[in-house]
Amino acid sequence: KMVRVIIKGGVWRNTEDEILKAAIMKYGKNQWSRIASLLHRKSAKQCKARWFEWLDPGIKKTEWSREEDEKLLHLAKLMPTQWRTIAPIVGRTAAQCLERYEHLLDEAQRKAEGLDDEATEAKRLKPGEIDPTPETKPARPDPIDMDDDELEMLSEARARLANTQGKKAKRK
DSSP states (O other): OOOOOOOOOSSOBHHHHHHHHHHHHHHOSSOHHHHHTTOTTOOHHHHHHHIIIIIOTTSOOSOOOHHHHHHHHHHHHHSTTOHHHHHHHHTSOHHHHHHHHHHHHHHHHHHHHTOOTTTTOSOOOOTTOOOSOGGGSOOBOOOSSOOHHHHHHHHHHHHHHHOSSHHHHHHO
C-alpha cells in the first residue's frame, strides 16, 4: 500500500478559509496547532499567518490613498525595513506595507526611466514559480467537484467544530 505524503502549504482554498474562520470562532486565536489539525494541508504557522495577514476582518483591503502612500514613504525613511512597527501606524499589515513600498519604488523608477506601466507590469510569477507568500493572497475558488481529500477534511472539520460531546467535553 502506498503511503500518501501531504506537503503542507500552497495556495489557500475557500474551503480552508471557511474552516479556519470557524475554528477561530470556536478555539480563539491562541490554539494554532489545534486549528491546523483541521486543515490537512496547512501548518499552525501558516494558519496564524493566514488569519493575521489576510482573513482578520480588521485588515484594510481597499486601495491605498495618497495620504497613506505619503505616510508609508515617510515612515519607511525613518524606520527602514521595520514593517511590523510601521504597519499599525499606517493601519495595514506588514506584508501590505512592504508590498506597497516596493510598488511605489518600482513606479518611481519606471517614471525616472520613462517607461510605461504596461511594459513592466508588477512582478508576476513565472509559470511553475511558487508564490512565496500565499497567506497574503485571495483564496482559490473551490473546484465544482471537490476531491476526496477535501471532502473528507471538510466533513471531519464540520464534525469536530460542531462537537460538544467528545472525549474532552466528557472530562469536565
